[in-house]
Every structure is written in structure tokens, then in C-alpha cells.
Amino acid sequence: MITKPKGTYDIYGIEAKKWQYVSSVVDEMMERYNYGFIRTPIFENTEVFHRGVGDTTDIVTKETYDFVDRGKRSMTLRPEGTAGVVRSFIENKMYGDAIQPIKLYYNGTMYRYERPQSGRDRELTQFGVEVLGSSDPSIDAEVISIPVNIFKLLGLKGVKVNINSLGDNESRNNYRDALIKYFKPNIKCLCEDCQERLEKNPLRILDCKVDADNEILKNAPVMLDYLNEESKNRFEDVQNYLDVLDIEYEVNPRIVRGLDYYSHTVFEIEATVKDFGANNVIAAGGRYDGLVANLGGPDTPGIGFACGMGRLVMALDKEGIELPISDGIDAFILYVNKTEKEYAIALTQDLRLQGFRVETEWNSRNLKGQFKQADRLKAKYLVILNSEDLVEGKIQVKNNSTKETEMIKESEIDDYLDLNLR
RNA sequence: GCGGAAUUGGUGAAGUGGUUAACACGCCGGAUUGUGGCUCCGGUAUGCAUGGGUUCGAUCCCCAUAUUUCGCCCCA
Numbered sequence: 001m002i003t004k005p006k007g008t009y010d011i012y013g014i015e016a017k018k019w020q021y022v023s024s025v026v027d028e029m030m031e032r033y034n035y036g037f038i039r040t041p042i043f044e045n046t047e048v049f050h051r052g053v054g055d056t057t058d059i060v061t062k063e064t065y066d067f068v069d070r071g072k073r074s075m076t077l078r079p080e081g082t083a084g085v086v087r088s089f090i091e092n093k094m095y096g097d098a099i100q101p102i103k104l105y106y107n108g109t110m111y112r113y114e115r116p117q118s119g120r121d122r123e124l125t126q127f128g129v130e131v132l133g134s135s136d137p138s139i140d141a142e143v144i145s146i147p148v149n150i151f152k153l154l155g156l157k158g159v160k161v162n163i164n165s166l167g168d169n170e171s172r173n174n175y176r177d178a179l180i181k182y183f184k185p186n187i188k189c190l191c192e193d194c195q196e197r198l199e200k201n202p203l204r205i206l207d208c209k210v211d212a213d214n215e216i217l218k219n220a221p222v223m224l225d226y227l228n229e230e231s232k233n234r235f236e237d238v239q240n241y242l243d244v245l246d247i248e249y250e251v252n253p254r255i256v257r258g259l260d261y262y263s264h265t266v267f268e269i270e271a272t273v274k275d276f277g278a279n280n281v282i283a284a285g286g287r288y289d290g291l292v293a294n295l296g297g298p299d300t301p302g303i304g305f306a307c308g309m310g311r312l313v314m315a316l317d318k319e320g321i322e323l324p325i326s327d328g329i330d331a332f333i334l335y336v337n338k339t340e341k342e343y344a345i346a347l348t349q350d351l352r353l354q355g356f357r358v359e360t361e362w363n364s365r366n367l368k369g370q371f372k373q374a375d376r377l378k379a380k381y382l383v384i385l386n387s388e389d390l391v392e393g394k395i396q397v398k399n400n401s402t403k404e405t406e407m408i409k410e411s412e413i414d415d416y417l418d419l420n421l422r
Numbered sequence: 423g424c425g426g427a428a429u430u431g432g433u434g435a436a437g438u439g440g441u442u443a444a445c446a447c448g449c450c451g452g453a454u455u456g457u458g459g460c461u462c463c464g465g466u467a468u469g470c471a472u473g474g475g476u477u478c479g480a481u482c483c484c485c486a487u488a489u490u491u492c493g494c495c496c497c498a
Contacts, residue, residue: 001471003489053498062423063496080498095477110498115423118491193495205498260498278493306498336456369450371458383456398457405457 007114007122009310017325019125019311020233022154023107026127029150033142035105035129042109046074051295053259066112077111082288082304083295085130087293088254090297094132101133107309119311121278128306130283131290137234137300140265140287141241143303147269147283148247151312155321158272162252164223165264166203167231169290170323171261174227176202180407186216203256209407222253231264238265261284261294265303281305282315326357328378330421333371333385340385347383347413356413356421374400381417 004010011019030037038225043172046066061211065077079085085104089095094102107127114120131139144161151159166172179202187195191210198205202241211217227235242249249267257266266286273280285305292300316323331351335344344360351358359377374382380396389396399420408416 006489049498060473063498078498082498112498115494116490117494120497279497282460282498284498290426334457366451368454368458369457375459382457386456386475 005122007116007305009121009123013326014157014325014327015313016170018232018310018316018323021323021325022309022313022316023127024109025153026105026150027118029146029153029190030129030298032106033103033146035103037086038088038104038106039108040081040088040106041078042111044084044087045076046076048083048087048295049076049079050268052261052291053080061367062127063113065113071079079112080129080307081126081128082291084346086291086297086302089130089132089300090292090295095300097296101131101139103129103131105129116211117279118174119308119314121310125309126306127264127309128304129130130304131304132302134298135287135289137237137265138241140238140303141247141304142395143285144242144249144265145245146246147305147307150307151269151282156213156271156312156315156319158315158319160270160272161247161249161320162265162269163237163242163265163271164251164255165227165238166223166229166256166262166266166286167227167235168263170203171227171231175223178221178226179203179205182221183216189216190214200364201258204258206256210264223256223414224251224253233418236262250259260409261288261291263289267305269307271311271318273315273318276315276318276326279311305366324356329357330356330417331356331381331383332370332377332378332379332384333358333366334374335361335385336367337387340390343390344385347385351414351417356414356417379422383413 005007017324028044047062049064064079067075067077068182070366089102090334105127106129107125109123111123111127112120114122116122123160129143131143144163148159148161167175180198183194183198183202183205184189187198190198190205190206193209194205194211197208205211206220208217222341224232224235239249239251244264252268255266255268257268267284269283270280271282283305285303287301287303289301290300292298333344333348335341348358348413359379361373363369365373371382379400382400384396388394389407390410393409394407396405396407397413397416406416
């Protein structure tokens with residue numbers, strides 16, 4: 001049997017309906033926030049991600065889907081949304097647009113060459129926003145508020161916002177040095193992975209699960225103490241605006257995020273639902289003031305977030321939230337002989353064109369089978385055709401919950417359904 | 423890239439080194455010659471992930487591979 005590639009998913013049936021519904025809520029919310037939809041390519045020149053994300057980390061060296069196309073160009077399936085959007089921002093010279101800042105949102109699939117595990121697939125769907133051209137702390141608060149309000153609209157309750165500030169380059173470098181200085185003498189007390197992190201990315205030691213309760217880690221220098229005056233004020237402003245927007249949050253100095261391009265505000269939104277497993281962060285993001293310049297554009301500040309659709313839907317499921325998904329059809333049309341069948345498929349189309357959700361029999365089942373089928377489809381009404389009735393211009397309609405049956409004129413079927421269903 | 427667990431039909435699954443691989447649900451058909459959802463009867467895996475090996479004989483034991491799943495690394 002031919003199977004789907006490792007780490008990918010087929011989403012259909014009720015699951016697909018949930019995804020579509022969540023997407024529609026996202027669209028609706030983005031519309032209200034005045035973010036314009038942007039659709040960028042699913043693959044880009046490899047360079048976009050190497051320069052965007054930095055090409056020393058594991059991310060780019062072993063966790064992207066790379067391929068060489070027939071023109072010998074090196075391509076990469078997008079592992080995240082930001083780099084492509086920024087590339088587009090630069091290429092289309094959006095920095096010259098009359099309306100600033102540029103506010104964009106996307107919703108699409110991303111690809112990561114990882115070993116699949118709970119909440120982490122090789123193909124994932126994310127939506128997110130990017131705001132380019134504003135460094136005002138109030139826009140940071142807006143960007144954080146968007147996923148929070150989307151979750152609220154969906155009915156998700158167990159949501160926790162963690163924020164932190166990495167400060168500007170100066171602050172971050174000072175902090176980095178301080179961390180290395182602090183950990184170096186005690187390095188033997190940390191786990192093996194942390195010993196390696198000290199060289200590669202000391203900030204991530206703070207995020208370690210193994211050493212989470214380690215005294216050495218608890219007493220480590222705190223980022224916030226290393227923010228310079230300007231960065232500190234900026235972070236306070238962000239918090240102030242979050243308060244103004246009535247967004248609950250917690251300052252968590254351990255939120256560091258992985259990448260170099262982040263500066264100032266970083267945040268993670270976790271689902272606090274039980275049994276969620278290790279990957280409970282459903283949305284995350286931060287400010288990336290250096291990224292546009294890194295990718296060859298004019299020095300432009302930016303901030304964004306991304307939200308994993310799969311994890312979000314999973315969180316909704318775990319909380320037992322019922323989404324308003326329209327389930328069941330308006331009517332099922334039953335028939336037996338050929339005359340009735342012809343009438344049935346014509347009537348089916350006719351009613352559909354008038355806006356009803358209608359289905360009929362396609363597998364030549366007997367009447368009993370058709371009743372069963374109608375029930376499975378959760379048909380609200382049954383239209384039972386009979387050649388003799390049709391000769392008289394009449395149709396039998398049965399309410400499938402009360403079982404009441406009525407004979408009506410065939411010309412009145414749409415009015416009848418209209419009256420009873422709407 | 424590293425480690426643990428798993429893999430039997432449409433589904434949930436039982437099972438054993440040796441004739442026809444339980445049981446349940448579902449589905450299809452019939453009892454009921456055009457009005458069902460109950461009941462009863464019948465039909466539904468030449469097959470136990472794939473490839474090797476051990477054996478007189480393997481779905482069952484061993485090895486490898488794939489996939490699933492849970493972790494680690496990493497996390498955009």
C-alpha cells in the first residue's frame with residue numbers, strides 16, 4: 001500500500017470542518033484588525049532561510065527540507081512563515097507604501113525535517129502575522145493580543161501568555177557574556193546537553209528541562225537585570241499597553257526563543273490543558289528588528305507571531321469545546337424506480353440551487369438502506385418519491401425527528417422546507 | 423541525529439511454533455413483493471507491516487527495514 005510520507009497528515013471529515021471553522025475565525029479576526037492576507041511560495045531559495053534564520057544552528061543544517069531543482073537551484077520548503085514574508089516585503093518594496101506600518105497575515109503549511117512526535121509533524125499548518133515598519137511598543141501589545149483574542153473567540157480557556165524581553169543587541173550581548181561567566185565555573189553540575197549549550201546558545205540553558213530545578217540555574221543572572229535603560233523602558237511600555245488592553249500575562253525570564261534575530265519582546269502562549277504532552281506552546285513570536293536588514297532590505301523593525309493550527313485544534317478538543325460546525329443535511333431524497341430516480345436527481349439539484357443541503361441515493365440501495373443512509377447523514381427531512389404521487393403532482397415529506405408525514409404539492413417543496421428549516 | 427514502545431480485516435481487537443485466525447461493531451443481502459431505525463438468518467482476512475533467518479513447520483522465535491507512537495536533541 002502506498003502510504004503518506006512520514007510525519008504528514010490527511011485531514012478530512014469532521015476534522016477538516018474544524019480546521020475550516022478555525023481558519024474562518026482567523027480570517028474574520030484578521031479582517032477586523034486590518035491585517036491583509038499574504039500568500040507566499042511554499043518553497044523559496046534556500047538562501048532566504050539561511051540568511052533569515054542564521055545558518056549555524058541545527059535548524060538550518062539538519063531540519064529543513066532542501067532539494068535541488070532541475071535548474072540546479074537550491075530550494076527549501078518553508079520551515080516557517082516569517083522569512084518568506086520579509087523577503088516579499090523587500091522584493092515588493094512595501095516599505096515604500098503609503099500606508100505604514102505594513103500589517104500582514106498568512107495561513108499555510110510549513111515543512112520541517114524532524115523526527116515526528118506529539119504535536120510535531122513534518123508538515124504543519126500555521127497562521128500568523130507580521131508587522132513591518134513600527135517599533136512602537138503598542139504594536140507589540142497588539143500582536144500579542146491577536147492570538148489571545150482569537151483563542152477567546154474560539155472559546156479556549158486554558159491559555160497563558162508568557163513574555164520576556166531580550167533587549168537590544170547591546171543588552172543581549174552583555175547578558176550572554178554574564179551567563180557564560182556565571183555558568184563556566186559550575187558547568188560540571190549541569191546536564192550534558194547544557195554543557196554543549198554553553199558554547200552554542202547559552203540562553204537556552206535557562207530553558208532546560210533537566211536542570212529546571214537546579215539551584216545553579218535558579219540563581220542564574222536574569223535577563224531583565226541586564227537590559228539597558230532604553231530597553232527596560234521599552235519593555236515596561238509593552239507591559240503597560242498589555243494592561244490597557246486587559247491582556248493577562250506573566251513575565252517569564254526563561255522565555256528566550258531560539259534564534260539570534262529576536263530582540264526586545266518575545267512571547268509564548270501555552271495551552272494549560274491537561275494531558276497536552278511536552279509541546280503545549282500553541283503560539284509564539286517576538287520582535288525581529290534586524291531581520292529585514294539581514295535579508296538585504298532597508299533597516300526596518302518587525303514583529304510577529306505564529307500559531308500552530310494542529311496544536312490549536314488539539315487544545316480545543318482537549319478542552320471539549322464544541323465548535324459551531326453545521327452537521328447534517330436538510331433533506332434526503334428517496335426513490336426506487338427509474339422514473340423516480342430521474343425526478344430525484346433533478347429535484348436534488350433544484351433544491352441545492354435554492355440553498356438547501358440536499359443528498360440523494362447514489363448506490364442503488366433498497367428503501368431500507370436509503371432510510372439508514374439518510375439517518376447517517378442526519379437528514380432533517382426525508383422526501384420520499386412515489387411514481388403514483390408524482391403523476392398527481394404530489395410529494396411525500398417526512399420530518400425525520402417527529403416522523404410526521406405530509407403530502408404536499410411538488411411545486412411547494414421549496415417553500416415547505418424554507419418554512420420549516422429557516 | 424539518538425532512545426523506548428507498537429504494527430493482526432472497514433473498525434475495536436483476541437490468539438497459538440502445527441488442520442478452517444475467536445469475538446464484537448460496521449457494512450452488504452434476506453426474512454419484510456415500496457416506508458426504515460428492534461429482532462432473526464446469511465455473507466464479509468488464501469491473511470497476521472515488509473524483507474531475510476532459525477525450524478520438518480512461523481502470524482507466533484531472531485535480525486534488518488518501514489511506518490505509528492512517546493521522549494531526547496532542536497524548536498522557526
